[in-house]
Amino acid sequence: MAFSLQDAAVQSYIVYSAILALKLLALSTLTGMKRMSKKVFANPEDAAALKGKVNLNDPEVERVRRAHLNDLENIPAFWLLGALYVTTAPVAAWATLLFRVYTVSRFIHTFVYAVVPMPQPARGIAYGVPYLIKWYMGIQVILHYAAALSYIVYSAILALKLIAVSTLTSMKRLSRKVYANPEDAAALKGKVNLNDPEVERVRRAHLNDLENIPAFWLLGALYVTTGPVATWATFLFRVYTISRLVHTFVYAIVPMPQPARGMAFGVPYLIKWYMGIQVILHYATAL
Known part of the structure; x- marks a missing residue:
């Protein structure tokens, strides 16, 4: 690099x-x-x-x-x-x-x-x-x-996932013919509706990504500076990424009963806490 x-x-x-x-x-x-x-x-x-x-x-x-x-x-x-x-x-x-x-x-x-x-x-x-x-x-x-399947790769995958979910929101609007702006409704022969339940479900899934993935980018980058065991760090990054993909699937694509979404949210949530605590412990003397 x-x-x-x-x-x-x-x-x-x-x-x-x-x-x-x-x-x-x-x-x-x-x-x-x-x-x-x-x-x-x-x-x-x-x-x-x-x-x-x-x-x-x-x-x-x-x-x-x-x-x-x-x-x-x-x-x-x-x-x-x-x-x-x-x-x-x-x-x-x-x-x-x-x-x-x-x-x-x-x-x-x-x-x-x-x-x-x-x-x-x-x-x-x-x-x-x-x-x-x-x-x-x-x-x-x-x-x-x-070849490395490292922090960099999983961070890039998660970034592409974020922008893919924004596309999913647009696709849902197109299929439902409901839009947030009058010019979209006029151009695409639909109507303005800011409360369509299916669109809002996808938007909430997207917002959940926005609330969680940037924290992974930061904590993951800091975590690799602590010199973790490579296989263990890669495992954490892999599980985090897969869990976030599952979370979107069971939230916005094929909604499933709880605790499916809760588990898909909870596992990466705990991974971020683990990495954050490891970073703080490693650099604690700098406080």
Whole structure:
């Protein structure tokens, strides 16, 4: 694994990752500004202080919040996959192009979604291009490290799983003809419905991934710095990944009675606690 801060691809990844992080922060600010301009707030204390009212369903605020959530669903996977991708020693010019196109596309996505809403397929294209870039990088990482079946491979698999579940949500919307935005409903001859039970089940499974997998990326990376036995660490990473795949299957694809989902959630949950405790014990003297 070749990795140097002097490498052009690495420097490019760092710059575009920072830009995307600032974009995330800016979009949360945009949500706040939209609330202020509409005088609608999520909490009574905000409404009282700013002379507005509580409203959790204002369509303009919710549109910005959906754009923000879309960033939260997609950009962390880019950070992970991009970081792993540069360890495969890609051609610098090609890697930079991928990072640049990804970043520009995510900006366009937010613009046509939350700033100046435009008819489809504008948002679909701005979403689809960076989506394909992540799949490309993830597959390249897996192929590069396939023989090792290491932390890197399982992290890439989990990142691709995350973006696959977002596709599953879209497929469910298409099959049910229910959408979150008027322009989607108009383009695809459906209706706006934010409470379809089947769509919401897939979205909850996706949210569960977003709540859990990034913690694995961090704890797993820290855990390998403690010098664990390779076979034991690989076993933990493998069980974690398989369990998360099972969790999505029994939650969103073929819903099964409990305790199927509980077990598929509990096993990787305990693995993260184990790794986290091992990291703390190993570095405890640095507290």
